[in-house]
Amino acid sequence: MSVFDQQSTRKPPISQIGAVLWLRTNLFSSWINSALTLASLYLLYIMIPPLLDWMIFNASFSFGTVNLFGFDIKFSEAMATNQNCGREGACWPYIYEKLYMYTYGFYPRTETWRPNIVFGLTALLFVIVPLVKHYKHKNRVTLSLIILYPLVSYVLIAGGFGILMPVSTDQWGGLLLTLIIASVGIIVSFPIGVLLALGRQSNLKVIKLFSTLFIEFIRAVPLITILFMASFVLPLFLESGNYFDKLLRALIGIALFQAAYFAEVVRGGLQAIPRGQYEAADAIGLSYFQKNVLIILPQALKISIPNIVGSSISLFKDTTLVLIIGLFDMLAMVNLTSNDPYWLGRETEGFVFVTIVMWAILYTMSRYSRKLELRFNTENTN
């Protein structure tokens, strides 16, 4: 028989911690990894300096005098023209001049405050919702926001009702339109998608068949086709008096399209829920509706968050397709304004700008998804 002394605890050897270790394990762990690291560094070396030259060092920032929140900020004596912006650098004054078109499309200049309030409300929403998290009546607050926010936004942007000047949907455009299409598309399609996913799992054969057919039909057709159908084919079937708005038709098409994708994403989540959860919910006497709302969906949706957001990001990018049915979203506005004879040859600036704006919005969305995942994670809280 042997008895062993207790061992003392030591720090790890110095070569196994800190920056040296990080470099060694992540960048130079093998000769092939080292080669890739060096190749990447070289690629960055040949790409970054010219990009910076174009965007910043050789670019023109002669905006003239800019009025920002009531303060006049003087960048230069006069705003640069296409001629005195050099060809070797970006001409940012061009973006500044077209910024209104990029943001609001053909929205009347006198009414800009209305979309601005909606932008402000949207930002406020993201501040308020986390704040009321611990408030007693948070469900009531959230519910009223869900009902009020779209209503108020619609009244503000569309006008009418005898109070505000009506602005028809042909005049909506730019980032405003992009955001409207994307958010309405996502918000309307989500509940439909959840119902379709449940329908596809249903024991009721008719519902199951209908859901499956709908999902498979929509998923087998490109979004462009659906937009065309909604925009040009659908009116052929309607009596001439029943004309309804082009934007509305596009929104319905997009919502149905996205619903099919959400349905498949949610179905993936539903299938990941162990059978025991269904059985336990049944065994304690919950109804079908209670079982899904209280037990199954919270877990299934939580698992699906990354895919739901991924699918939403795809939709956001797909909104640029509305150009083909004559709606002018942000990208379409960039295309349109690049035909301005006074600013010929400046479309690059426009596309770079759209890229940056799109990236900022979508990257924020994907970060937000990560945050949601962490917040709802109760599985590994040890």
Next chain:
Amino acid sequence: MSTEKANIIEISKLNKWYGDFHALKNIDLNVKEGEIIVVCGPSGSGKSTLIRCVNFLEKFQEGSILVSGTELTDDAQKIRKIRSEVAMVFQHFNLFPHLTIVDNLTLAPIWVHNETKQEARDKALKLLDRVGIRDQAEKYPNQLSGGQQQRVAIARSLCTSPKIMLFDEPTSALDPEMISEVLDVMVELAKEGITMICVTHEMGFARKVANRIIFMDDGQIVEENDPENFFNHAESDRLQLFLDQILTH
């Protein structure tokens, strides 16, 4: 068992198939109020299937089951009524991982039995106290050990004050040192006069609390006896073989 007590469960001529596989063959079983029945047998013998038929988690093709005089049929209302009287404890606990322990317990009382949140919560905490884990009430299931989770599951099934408790191998997924904490709770329950059907291989438990032990093999009830005779005077060879296999260690 005193003879004047009524049958709370009456199973007659029960037959069930999974596809072509004949899983339960002509099962007849009556359980009296307050009776403790232990069901054992080799795996695949149909014991879990049998008790899962009692709360209609499994559908059966022939025969009938009466629970407190109500016959089990496809009628959703009836099934919900029966499920509110028959509670089940699962092998893998099946707690709801997205809810805290106390929310797991209050779910059925609030949504099925229309109790107020406060009533349900008070009762839940009392039950947690009874199974010895009141201090874990605000944690999530995955923060608890297996034994603790199973005790929560038992408390959850008690929350609706059921008349009948079904246990489907409640200790088979547990580490050995956690089995006794769950069995202790079950023994306490047995003493309180609730009707229990337990599928288990814990023969010590069976000997201690069971009124009757049922041995199943190949989808049928092979032998049924009181614990004393069950362990000491097995009549069929199959039971003797089974007992030899599980009692040698």
